[in-house]
Amino acid sequence: MQLVLASSNKGKVKEFRQMCEGEITPFSEILEPFEIVEDGESFAENALIKARTIYEKLGEEYLVIADDSGISVPLLGGEPGIYSARYAGEGASDRENLEKLIGEIKAKGVQKTPAFYTAAIAIVSRYGDYVVHGWMHGEVIDEKRGEKGFGYDPIFIPEGHTQTLGELDQSIKAEISHRGKALRMAKPVIRMLMRK
Numbered sequence: 001m002q003l004v005l006a007s008s009n010k011g012k013v014k015e016f017r018q019m020c021e022g023e024i025t026p027f028s029e030i031l032e033p034f035e036i037v038e039d040g041e042s043f044a045e046n047a048l049i050k051a052r053t054i055y056e057k058l059g060e061e062y063l064v065i066a067d068d069s070g071i072s073v074p075l076l077g078g079e080p081g082i083y084s085a086r087y088a089g090e091g092a093s094d095r096e097n098l099e100k101l102i103g104e105i106k107a108k109g110v111q112k113t114p115a116f117y118t119a120a121i122a123i124v125s126r127y128g129d130y131v132v133h134g135w136m137h138g139e140v141i142d143e144k145r146g147e148k149g150f151g152y153d154p155i156f157i158p159e160g161h162t163q164t165l166g167e168l169d170q171s172i173k174a175e176i177s178h179r180g181k182a183l184r185m186a187k188p189v190i191r192m193l194m195r196k
């Protein structure tokens with residue numbers, strides 16, 4: 001079986017490639033690009049929608065994983081949460097979403113506030129569907145720092161650190177991130193399914 005990643009997000013693809021030591025193929029290398037409607041009500045539902053959609057196109061010889069993720073800010077009632085990719089509107093860029101979040105934090109009159117990232121990883125194969133989750137807690141600040149990572153990383157300071165994910169090395173992010181934690185739980189399941 002071939003391991004395929006059902007994601008078009010370049011930041012995610014880069015992180016999965018690093019964390020899987022290259023043994024994963026983004027679906028864009030096999031299929032023509034097309035839009036997947038993510039109309040689930042949770043990270044888990046949306047991850048399953050993405051993985052199932054790609055699995056159904058590819059067939060039984062494939063094991064497909066998908067990541068649905070986002071950042072939640074309790075001060076903003078949990079926003080943007082599952083809407084993180086379209087916080088500034090449908091089709092918004094990472095930069096526009098980031099600027100919108102900075103604006104919302106400033107509008108609350110604070111310079112920093114607690115926040116957390118969530119990742120749901122869905123695993124779909126001919127043997128059934130699985131979902132695992134990972135979280136990373138920390139704070140968001142009202143200014144961008146650093147160029148590393150993607151999305152909301154330039155304003156997120158993980159618990160126990162003083163630098164943002166825009167400043168910290170990717171290897172540190174892989175150790176502590178929502179995606180890294182979820183993938184470490186997913187790996188034994190993936191290995192077991194690949195051997196079946």
Ligand code: ITT
Nearest residue numbers: 007008009067068069070071084085150151152153
């Ligand atoms: P795919 O569905 O193709 O994987 P997407 O960007 O649409 O790509 P999501 O629906 O899961 O993915 O949206 C996740 C958004 O949450 C993403 O656009 C980022 O803005 C944010 N996000 C998730 N994980 C992040 C991380 O590790 N660092 C920074 N931002 C992150």
